[in-house]
Amino acid sequence: MDLxxxxxxxxxxxxxALIAVTAPLMGLFLVLRRLAMIGDTLSHVSIAGVxxxxxxxxxxxxxxxxxxxxxxxxxEKLRKTYRTYAELSLAIIMSGGVALAxxxxxxxxxxxxxxxSYWFGSIYTLDDADLLVIAAVTAIVLAVVGLNRxxxxxLSFDEDAAAVGGLPxxxxxxxxxxxxxxxxxxxxxxxxxxxxxxxxxxxxxxSLALSRSFKQAVAIVVIVGEAAVLAGLWIAGVWNLAPxxxxxxxxxxxxxxxxxxxxxxxxx
Amino acid sequence: xxxxxxxxxxxxxxxxxxxxxxxxxxxxxxxxxxxVLSDLSFRIxxxxxxxxxxxxxxxxxxxxxxxxxxxxxxxxSIELFGKPAxxxxxRHFIGYVPQxxxxxxxxxxxxxxxxxxxxxxxxxxxxxxxxxxxxxxxDALRAMHIEDLxxxxxxxxxxxxxxxxxxxxxxxxxxxLLILDExxxxxxxxxxxNFFHLIRHLHQKHVITFLMVSHDMEMVRSYLGREPKxxxxxxxxxxxxxxxxxxxxxxxxxxxxxxxx
Numbered sequence: 324m325d326l327x328x329x330x331x332x333x334x335x336x337x338x339x340a341l342i343a344v345t346a347p348l349m350g351l352f353l354v355l356r357r358l359a360m361i362g363d364t365l366s367h368v369s370i371a372g373v374x375x376x377x378x379x380x381x382x383x384x385x386x387x388x389x390x391x392x393x394x395x396x397x398x399e400k401l402r403k404t405y406r407t408y409a410e411l412s413l414a415i416i417m418s419g420g421v422a423l424a425x426x427x428x429x430x431x432x433x434x435x436x437x438x439x440s441y442w443f444g445s446i447y448t449l450d451d452a453d454l455l456v457i458a459a460v461t462a463i464v465l466a467v468v469g470l471n472r473x474x475x476x477x478l479s480f481d482e483d484a485a486a487v488g489g490l491p492x493x494x495x496x497x498x499x500x501x502x503x504x505x506x507x508x509x510x511x512x513x514x515x516x517x518x519x520x521x522x523x524x525x526x527x528x529x530s531l532a533l534s535r536s537f538k539q540a541v542a543i544v545v546i547v548g549e550a551a552v553l554a555g556l557w558i559a560g561v562w563n564l565a566p567x568x569x570x571x572x573x574x575x576x577x578x579x580x581x582x583x584x585x586x587x588x589x590x591x
Numbered sequence: 592x593x594x595x596x597x598x599x600x601x602x603x604x605x606x607x608x609x610x611x612x613x614x615x616x617x618x619x620x621x622x623x624x625x626x627v628l629s630d631l632s633f634r635i636x637x638x639x640x641x642x643x644x645x646x647x648x649x650x651x652x653x654x655x656x657x658x659x660x661x662x663x664x665x666x667x668s669i670e671l672f673g674k675p676a677x678x679x680x681x682r683h684f685i686g687y688v689p690q691x692x693x694x695x696x697x698x699x700x701x702x703x704x705x706x707x708x709x710x711x712x713x714x715x716x717x718x719x720x721x722x723x724x725x726x727x728x729x730d731a732l733r734a735m736h737i738e739d740l741x742x743x744x745x746x747x748x749x750x751x752x753x754x755x756x757x758x759x760x761x762x763x764x765x766x767x768l769l770i771l772d773e774x775x776x777x778x779x780x781x782x783x784x785n786f787f788h789l790i791r792h793l794h795q796k797h798v799i800t801f802l803m804v805s806h807d808m809e810m811v812r813s814y815l816g817r818e819p820k821x822x823x824x825x826x827x828x829x830x831x832x833x834x835x836x837x838x839x840x841x842x843x844x845x846x847x848x849x850x851x852x
Binding site: 355357473474476477479480481483484486487488489490530531534535536537538539540 | 682695697698700744770
């Protein structure tokens with residue numbers, strides 16, 4: 324049987340290919356701003372929204388998105404309160420999200436609700452609406468990042484200099500959080516809430532090891548993301564493995580390869 | 592590169608005619624109930640070189656943040672180029688050299704990308720980089736003698752080279768005020784001396800006003816004199832005005848660096 328002619332697999336490839344551009348791209352900015360854990364936090368909160376969506380009968384991804392956006396505002400607020408301990412705000416919000424999700428999932432036991440498909444992803448069940456959401460998110464993220472690439476670079480490199488230069492730093496911080504929330508909500512069905520943050524952070528880790536310029540860094544995160552997602556889906560399909568887990572393990576293999584290449588380069 | 596022109600010596604009246612770049616009027620600021628600055632008044636005129644000296648915790652960084660509008664004073668007023676600091680719009684007038692320790696050495700960016708980011712003010716945010724921007728970057732690199740390092744990753748440079756990169760970034764927009772926040776920290780004495788030499792040259796040959804925060808007394812005193820012009824709490828302000836310069840008719844700020852259009 325040929326996997327590639329099956330519609331569910333084609334959908335998975337399209338959805339995966341789109342997310343493999345936006346998730347690593349946003350992840351790069353997050354990692355550079357030392358907010359690598361924000362992806363994990365937002366995805367856990369988003370899951371609570373997904374559960375609520377099921378309970379009240381609203382498109383779950385949309386409710387998840389709303390939750391993630393709300394959480395990103397709260398994080399920004401807490402980040403200001405605990406200036407030097409930014410990661411504290413992430414830990415608090417993350418546990419809050421998981422707690423809420425677990426209660427909502429328990430309430431929804433009578434319904435036809437499968438928590439596993441959101442914690443671990445269910446890329447083979449993408450429907451037209453999901454693909455449409457993913458495509459829209461990809462378009463929005465690429466447009467906004469493309470237009471604001473200078474500001475995003477400056478903000479990631481030196482927030483103080485950006486502020487002295489008159490950049491509305493808070494506005495951009497919130498913008499990054501909202502874009503991240505968008506990407507995560509769209510990515511949850513693909514790799515699952517537990518593994519989303521790997522798709523955000525591991526490509527960035529590879530690119531930090533390999534790239535010399537910012538341009539290269541952007542190119543490398545997208546290449547690594549695409550390679551891992553497309554190859555991962557194919558391998559998972561052929562050997563009947565969990566797609567999300569396969570993608571993430573491939574990402575980690577790519578990271579090990581990048582680090583090896585870097586050591587080689589350093590020796591030359 | 593450019594012809595040196597002679598200019599008549601500056602008289603006392605002309606000196607006083609220099610516009611005020613920074614004016615602090617009875618400024619007070621506190622974090623919570625811990626006062627950091629109280630009732631501070633100070634004026635910085637065009638072409639002054641102000642060394643702001645004080646021990647850690649004396650409020651140096653707070654004062655800088657107030658001046659550039661990152662913080663708001665509890666009382667008093669701060670003016671930049673004659674306008675209230677919080678409503679000051681011509682941000683490209685200010686060049687800012689941060690503490691070197693604030694940046695991550697693993698950051699993936701070339702020297703060129705970092706220097707060009709000095710042009711990413713609010714005005715041209717959405718536009719791409721023009722050929723003129725690239726030329727200005729070449730000039731800034733050349734002026735700092737780091738033209739060979741343009742394609743190197745910023746983290747791969749030595750501390751002294753990084754300082755020059757940050758200075759190039761601050762100078763690329765042709766600033767009228769250069770703010771340096773502890774630029775000498777974390778580099779060896781010889782590198783410090785070279786860097787200070789460069790700064791001194793900029794002060795003497797260009798229409799740039801300097802505000803430098805430092806806890807290194809020696810370097811500052813050797814240029815700005817033994818006695819502070821003013822003290823406030825634990826902060827001391829050392830000032831030297833530069834106008835005995837020979838080529839001050841030169842209007843281009845960095846000889847060759849093009850002015851912000």
